[in-house]
Amino acid sequence: MYNEKHSEPDNTQLNRLLNIMERLRSPDGCPWDKKQTMASLTRYTIEEAYEVADAIASNDSEAVRQELGDLLFQIVFYSQIAKENGEFDFESVASAICDKMTRRHPHVFGDTQVDEKDLEAQWEAIKATEKKSVGADDSIFDAVPSGLPALKLAQKVQKQCARVGFDWHTIAPVIDKVREEIDEIEAEVNARQLCEQRVEEEIGDALFAMVNLARHCNVDADTALRKASHKFTARFRFIEKRATEQKLSLSDMDLEALEQWWQDAKAAEKNAD
Structure with missing residues (x-):
């Protein structure tokens, strides 16, 4: 059986970070850090998580290292606040996740035998x-x-519903649902009297259907849209660069000319591949 204690990490830097956080929150520490609460920190935590994702997408290992440090600092920050409130501390946070991961991986830390295809079912059962x-x-x-x-x-x-059988078993009806939702958007947009609330609702339904399609294709919708946004940005930067080179203003150009440069950007991508 796997021995959890086969190697003990050097916690010098982690302890240093915990001490820094405690100092920042001390009476003579940083005014900004001292006034933060768990509620006030949440938006920063979300931002840091997305910055980690952006760094990974850029394939910049140094940026990933830096952003992971920022995210770790958020966890240390929450733990220090909870410690001051007498609720929990970083040690108990680490202990809880160690216990959970050990418990949810009996095929690694115990004697259970399980096929890879059954891992998710085991995880959900635990x-x-x-x-x-x-x-x-x-x-x-x-x-x-x-x-x-x-x-x-x-x-x-959608994933939760699929686990109890409320899901299509083939991809065809999923695609049909996407088309149906798009048709409903078109019907609302072309209605004699436009109702913005109904258009919003139908667009929401269409987005939900597209996420379902992504799930059925084993694609993470958030990752797919993020990549599409980065791709769009890269192509538009190509257009901006060309306009600068030709000393032209994008706002003064017609859509046809911009579309041609867009196609040039796509062609440049293919050549680069």
Whole structure:
């Protein structure tokens, strides 16, 4: 069986970070850090998580290292606040996740044998047992944080429904649903009297259907849209660069000329590949 203590990391820098955080929150520490609460920090935590994702997407290992440090600092910050409130500390946070990961990987830390295809089912079964032990509610959505970014929330909700059989078994009806939702958007846009609320609702339904399509294709919708945004940005930077080279203003150009440069940007991408 795997020995958890086969190698002990040097915690010198982690202890240093914990001491820095404690100093920042001390009476003679930093005024900004001292006034922060868990609630006030959440937006920074979300931003740091996205900055980690951006650094990974840029394939810049040094940027990833820096951003992971920023994200770690957020965890240390929350832990220090909780410690001051007599709730928990960083040690108990680390202990809890160690216990959870050990418990949820009996095929690694125990004697359980499981095929790779059954790993997710095992994981969910262990999670369900954990919830029952703490008296959690019975809704399948209890494990879905409502504050997730919209694409992540949609994908999590759909995944939970799929686990209890409320899902299509083939991709064809999923694609049909996407087309249906787009048709409904078009119908609302072309209605005699435009209702912005109904258009918003139909666009939301279409986005939800697209997330479902992504899920059925084993694609993370958030990652796919992020990559599409980066690709669009790179192509438009190509257009900006060409306009600068030709001493032209984009706002003075017609759409046809811009579209031609857009096609040039796409061609340049293919040549680079």
